[in-house]
Amino acid sequence: MKKHLPNALTCLNLLCGCLALTLILGLDSKDDLSSSFSWLPLKQASYLIGLAAVADFLDGLVARALHVSSPIGKDLDSLADMVSFGVVPGAILFKLLEHALPSTGLPSWLAYLAFTVSIFSALRLAKFNNDTRQTDSFIGLPTPACTLVVAALPLILVHDSFGLTNFILNPWVLLALTVLLSGLLVAEIPLFALKFKNLTWQDNSLRFIFLLLAVGLLLGLQAAAIPLIVLLYVLLSVVRPAHG
Known part of the structure; x- marks a missing residue:
């Protein structure tokens, strides 16, 4: 029975x-995406992606713990x-661009460029499966981290305590984010x-420092902290590579 638990989480x-x-x-x-009600489906989707990320983390953890x-x-x-972490972030960015353009x-066809993230996510996953260098670390941004940045956007828009709506819904910002995330993958x-x-x-x-800073950012900025946490993750990796 235990051998099926990691796959069940997957x-x-x-x-x-x-x-x-x-x-x-x-x-x-x-729909008028400026209203909280209209944002509800994207907000719910973001929570589901958060749950998917937890399940993705646990399936590997459980598999290693049970040696299965x-x-x-x-x-x-x-x-x-x-x-x-491939199709969903592209779809979220597509909907945001579809509204903003x-x-x-x-x-309007520029909205379809959002699926560049989906394409590069596929390349990233294929590369990961065949790259022996990525057993204890990663080369390039993991797809869950990329997706959490995108999934945070609807949550920030619903609970916009920092006046970021106009910035996030700027199509040039969304397109730049698409290019940046695709490249990092x-x-x-x-x-x-x-x-x-x-x-x-x-x-x-390095892991403890990152987790402590991440918790502090989440407590202070809530959903708006998620893109900053991913940026922190990249910067810490570049400045101080992990050992072991």
Whole structure:
């Protein structure tokens, strides 16, 4: 029974991604997205993606703890990630661009560029599965981290305590974010993984520092902290590469 637990968590990840996708694509582009009610489907989708990220983290943790990892589990994980952390972020960005573009006079087809994130997520996942350098660390931004940045946007818009709505709904900002995230997904940048082999400070100082700063940002900024936490993750990795 225990050998099926990691795959069950992976399937939960996939289910959350599918449910999130139905909410996102069911949102009418003509809705007034400035109202809290109209943002509700994207807000719910963001929470589902948060749950998918937790399930994705736990499936690997449980597999290692129970020593039940398998090639099928690895492939299933990538397939689930492609939906939850590949298709879904592209769909969220598409909906945001679809809403933001009409008021600018820019061509509506630019919204489809949002799915560049989905394409580069697929490249990232394929690369990860075949790159022996990424057993204890990552090369390029992991797809869940990319997706959490995108999924945070609807949450920031619903609870906009910092007046970020006009900035986020600027199509040039959304397009720049699309390009930036796509590039980071496949960039040759070593990034540390949150995998604790033990709990000693010497072996995990970078991870502990990151987690403490991340908790502080979340307490102070809530959803607006998520993009900053991912940026912090990249900067800490570049400035101080993890060992062990």
